Amino acid sequence: MASEELRTSFSDLVVGSSSRTDSQVESSGDPSSEGGVQVTCFTEDLHDVILHFQIIRFSKQIYAWVGCNTAKFGHLYAAASTRPGNGVSVTSVLGGTSDNTGSGMARRLVLKTGLNIVLACNIPKDSPMLEAAAERKLIEKLRGLGYVRPRAGEDNTSTAQ
Numbered sequence: 001m002a003s004e005e006l007r008t009s010f011s012d013l014v015v016g017s018s019s020r021t022d023s024q025v026e027s028s029g030d031p032s033s034e035g036g037v038q039v040t041c042f043t044e045d046l047h048d049v050i051l052h053f054q055i056i057r058f059s060k061q062i063y064a065w066v067g068c069n070t071a072k073f074g075h076l077y078a079a080a081s082t083r084p085g086n087g088v089s090v091t092s093v094l095g096g097t098s099d100n101t102g103s104g105m106a107r108r109l110v111l112k113t114g115l116n117i118v119l120a121c122n123i124p125k126d127s128p129m130l131e132a133a134a135e136r137k138l139i140e141k142l143r144g145l146g147y148v149r150p151r152a153g154e155d156n157t158s159t160a161q
Helices: 003-013 103-113 128-144
Strands: 026-029 038-046 047-059 063-069 075-081 089-092 116-121
Touching: 038 128, 047 116, 047 128, 063 103, 063 128, 075 103, 089 103, 103 128
Parallel strands: 063 116
Antiparallel strands: 026 038, 038 047, 047 063, 075 089, 075 116
């Protein structure tokens, strides 16, 4: 399937949206205005591979989907922080247990956001550099949307040094 066909297929998945190009974002707005739900979709061209992202922010969790060159769902992981040691538990909800592509990403997202994460990921298991690049883009977008909690000792305002 050609790259243009994949972009068209991906655009068709989002009902009532206009066609988007790489690095454009579509967001449904403020979570408080829509019953606590915010949907953000964007596409990035990384390492000659088209990655599609969808982030759905609920009141106490985030659903994220990362699609590699296609709109396939991929493996589904659920991750949440556990007590008493602030550890993170991850489980594979859909997909094989021998493939851990995405489980590490889900674990790190919980640590960065402090929220429960449901992550669907169809990045090939033999592409660790692509997985790392996709995770960086996802974290960058989550930080831009204000979903990543500040690091310890870090102010919410940036200061020039």
